[in-house]
Amino acid sequence: MTAASLLPLLVLAMIVVAGVQIGRRALLWRSGSFADVDWVAGVKALPKRYLVDVHHVVDRDKSASRMHVPVAAGLVGSAGLLVLGLVPGIAGSRIYWAVVALAFAVMAAGVVLVARRRYPRAMPRLSLGRYQRTPVYLGLFAGGGLLCALLASFGDPLPFFSFLGLILAAAGGLALAAQAATGPMRHALAGAAHLALHPRPERFDERLPKGRATGLKPIDLDAAKLGREEPADFAWNRLLSFDACIQCGRCEAACPAFAAGQPLSPKHLIADLAAASGGGHASAYAGNPYPNERSVAREGGLHHAVIGTGGMVHPDTIWSCTTCRACVEECPMMIEHVDSIVDLRRYQTLEHGAVPGKGADILDNSRLTDEPNGHDVATRTDFAAGLDLKRLDDGARTDVLLWMGQAAFDMRGQRTLRALIKLLKEAKVDFAVLGEERDCGDLARRLGDEATFQRLARANIGALSKVGFQRILTADPHALHTLRNEYPAFGGDYEVVHHTAFLNDLVASGRLSPARLTGAAITYHDPCYLGRYNGEFDAPRALLDALGLERREMARSKRKSMCCGGGGGAPIADIPGDNRIPDLRMEQVRQTGAATVAVACPQCTAMLEGVTGDRAEVRDVAELLLDAVEAGRGEKAKTEARAREVETA
Amino acid sequence: MKTTVLLSAARHPVSGREALARLEAQAIALATRLGGDIRGLHAGPESDALREALGVGLSKIDRIDAPNGSDPMEDLASHLRAAGPDLILAGRRGQGGLDSGLLPYRLAERLGLTLVADAIAIEAGSEAGTVRIDQALKKGDRRRVTVRLPVIVTVHPLAPPPAAFAYGAARRGMISTHPVNDPIRQEGQGSEWEERPYRNRPKLMRTASASSGDAAEKLFVDPDPKEAARLILDYLERNGIRQF
CATH class of the missing domain: 3.40.50.620 (HUPs)
Incomplete structure (x- = not known):
């Protein structure tokens, strides 16, 4: 008996050990609540989701894709080949062993690349501990297997070294398999299962607009328990998704709350949620701690509350989130962090009223006056006195329905809205506003108050059904996202357009003729709810380019844009950190050297304008366009006057 | 409890x-x-x-x-x-x-x-x-x-x-x-409250006029400054605001 002939048995042993471990994990997943999953479609779509969608995300960090392709291919290839070796006759072939050795060599090359990310010093976003030891086990398995298979391909001239290789491979391989349930390697099986049984399969369909896969899903308000309290409350494929995490830390590197020193790290949170169902961390969490970590008991269990000082996660952690989706965008395992955070918030708000900061007042106002700040919704158009804003009575029709949103009650937001209204008048657009526009419910929903959101959504859909319009125009990406992507669940299907896209069309079709502005360079801050949530990056940029200003991009822009800190009710919860998120963002603006930062969202405007000291000017795209259009009108008047002078002369 | x-x-x-x-x-x-x-x-x-x-x-x-x-x-x-x-x-x-x-x-x-x-x-x-x-x-x-x-x-x-x-x-x-x-x-007894449209009422202020008896002795029109000062001091003392 040669050492190499034992390699296939080693792989079988690894499969059995890993199978037992994953099986124990799967029993935990089964204790989750019901989820409607299309297994057949999911499994069919798995190869594409893995090879295309996952690879696209992994490949954004080249050091990750270059390491993962050979390691995964080598591991799966060599193990598969070795299982094939159990077929009698094959194991006798030297060519077979040469191929096996090649697979091990590919894997070994990958392991070198893995090790270079971690030794001598690991990248700061990576977890240490077990994760730091994984390359060692991978290396033992690849190196030992390579030695053993290579010798076998030469006819096993050195049996001692063959056995040495076998022992090394067995040590590494069995160590990997033993951790298949709680260690780093669980990401392989849990990750594949998560891809196939993903809670949001629509996110893998490129034909659908991006927003279709980013809207929050409604919950049944008659359910016994509202929101998620304990691991068993989560849908089983959500529990599975937590286990898919490989703790690469890309989410943490992208998280604005983490950067500002608020006690949130998406990676840590997902690790905690994964550990909670099994009763706590199997080995100490070895990533960066939550910044300014609040102390909690760190006790878990399938039926143990996750949030709270007696649980796994401090409430401040879930309330620090701005719902900017930067973590979701970055996650190579396609985990939906924001969904789980909102689910946890829903339980806190709906069952306990435990909203921090000004949250209780905001929700009281939303519930009792239909407006988060307690304004009378009948006064929403007061800011537009003198602008001759048409209000739609029941049964009336218009082409474009202007959705004003919360900005109508904020003096800074009103400036933007006035600019937009002037531009619409200039372009002779047929537009009007609702007689009584309630809040769209975005803020209430993200603060976890699903009951108020659903009531507002139904009331707004009722009001919208009484008037006629082609499409809804709004300058607020939060309202845009809610109306476009979250109202369909309640029977409101509308074509909703953001003012940047609408104005861009007006300029492109010549209905607005802006002059070219001169002046210092400009940079554009992508609102999360327009960019990452709805995939609209180009229209605002095209519009700014039409103004003729030099446009500089921040290091974090478009899909990687950093949140202003204003989303998801984060300014309401106001969880203290070391810094303010808008200060960090304004620093990034400063690094471009631009004198003006163009924004396209009233939240971003408010947050960035709240930055003190010497900073770039904050202008909405509509305001800049109005400047250019008014300058153009001046020039036109001048040229006409000159023409008249010439005529009279 | x-x-x-x-x-x-x-x-x-x-x-x-x-x-x-x-x-x-x-x-x-x-x-x-x-x-x-x-x-x-x-x-x-x-x-x-x-x-x-x-x-x-x-x-x-x-x-x-x-x-x-x-x-x-x-x-x-x-x-x-x-x-x-x-x-x-x-x-x-x-x-x-x-x-x-x-x-x-x-x-x-x-x-x-x-x-x-x-x-x-x-x-x-x-x-x-x-x-x-x-x-x-x-x-x-x-x-x-x-x-x-x-x-x-x-x-x-x-x-x-x-x-x-x-x-x-x-x-x-x-x-x-x-x-x-x-x-x-x-059966729903009628309320004893009566509903009336709101009407602005004049502000009630105590005004002194020469015609009313009590105020008459307190109203001095264009008095001599020294006499006025004495009257004011008397008033303050009488009301315990200024004491010697």
Whole structure:
């Protein structure tokens, strides 16, 4: 008996050990609540989701894709080949062993690349501990297997070294398999299962607009328990998704709350949620701690509350989130962090009223006056006195329905809205506003108050059904996202357009003729709810380019844009950190050297304008366009006057 | 200890919708802090405000099915007499159409109970059957009184803020409906209030005129400056404002 002939048995042993471990994990997943999953479609779509969608995300960090392709291919290839070796006759072939050795060599090359990310010093976003030891086990398995298979391909001239290789491979391989349930390697099986049984399969369909896969899903308000309290409350494929995490830390590197020193790290949170169902961390969490970590008991269990000082996660952690989706965008395992955070918030708000900061007042106002700040919704158009804003009575029709949103009650937001209204008048657009526009419910929903959101959504859909319009125009990406992507669940299907896209069309079709502005360079801050949530990056940029200003991009822009800190009710919860998120963002603006930062969202405007000291000017795209259009009108008047002078002369 | 929190037919100041008065939400918070058996009591038709009250800490509400606009005093009095709570809490002022803010006083008179106004904190007294109440007085003054139960207490806006609304709790809470006891009143007696359009009234100011008797001796037209100074000093001394 040669050492190499034992390699296939080693792989079988690894499969059995890993199978037992994953099986124990799967029993935990089964204790989750019901989820409607299309297994057949999911499994069919798995190869594409893995090879295309996952690879696209992994490949954004080249050091990750270059390491993962050979390691995964080598591991799966060599193990598969070795299982094939159990077929009698094959194991006798030297060519077979040469191929096996090649697979091990590919894997070994990958392991070198893995090790270079971690030794001598690991990248700061990576977890240490077990994760730091994984390359060692991978290396033992690849190196030992390579030695053993290579010798076998030469006819096993050195049996001692063959056995040495076998022992090394067995040590590494069995160590990997033993951790298949709680260690780093669980990401392989849990990750594949998560891809196939993903809670949001629509996110893998490129034909659908991006927003279709980013809207929050409604919950049944008659359910016994509202929101998620304990691991068993989560849908089983959500529990599975937590286990898919490989703790690469890309989410943490992208998280604005983490950067500002608020006690949130998406990676840590997902690790905690994964550990909670099994009763706590199997080995100490070895990533960066939550910044300014609040102390909690760190006790878990399938039926143990996750949030709270007696649980796994401090409430401040879930309330620090701005719902900017930067973590979701970055996650190579396609985990939906924001969904789980909102689910946890829903339980806190709906069952306990435990909203921090000004949250209780905001929700009281939303519930009792239909407006988060307690304004009378009948006064929403007061800011537009003198602008001759048409209000739609029941049964009336218009082409474009202007959705004003919360900005109508904020003096800074009103400036933007006035600019937009002037531009619409200039372009002779047929537009009007609702007689009584309630809040769209975005803020209430993200603060976890699903009951108020659903009531507002139904009331707004009722009001919208009484008037006629082609499409809804709004300058607020939060309202845009809610109306476009979250109202369909309640029977409101509308074509909703953001003012940047609408104005861009007006300029492109010549209905607005802006002059070219001169002046210092400009940079554009992508609102999360327009960019990452709805995939609209180009229209605002095209519009700014039409103004003729030099446009500089921040290091974090478009899909990687950093949140202003204003989303998801984060300014309401106001969880203290070391810094303010808008200060960090304004620093990034400063690094471009631009004198003006163009924004396209009233939240971003408010947050960035709240930055003190010497900073770039904050202008909405509509305001800049109005400047250019008014300058153009001046020039036109001048040229006409000159023409008249010439005529009279 | 049995506590009853009186719930009025309040309206939201901005939207005019049926809503729980903030003072009553604060009363619920005070009662919760004190502990014991806590019930809400409302006389009138079904109202969203009752769900609000369930959402901020009450779990049981008794509703007397009185017709809209009727004076709830007799219904509340007979219910309270039967229920016999130790502590009755109410807001210090009304926040609804016909609310006058006098109801707690009328109830106290009717039931022969002590009334302590403007509470900001209530805790059990050192002796059984008593409570210690902190009252908010003018200019930030506080007064601590110990009273023997049963007692009616009205709550001041400076009491601790109310609990945040929780939809789940509002959904779980129980509202039990009781018929009106008095069959005559059940038919809906007309209100003794009369509705009139608002009319601006002239401001009442004390004015001195030469014609009125008392003021005549105090009115001096264009007096000699020295004489005027003497008169002013006399006046100040007479009234104890300036003393030698």
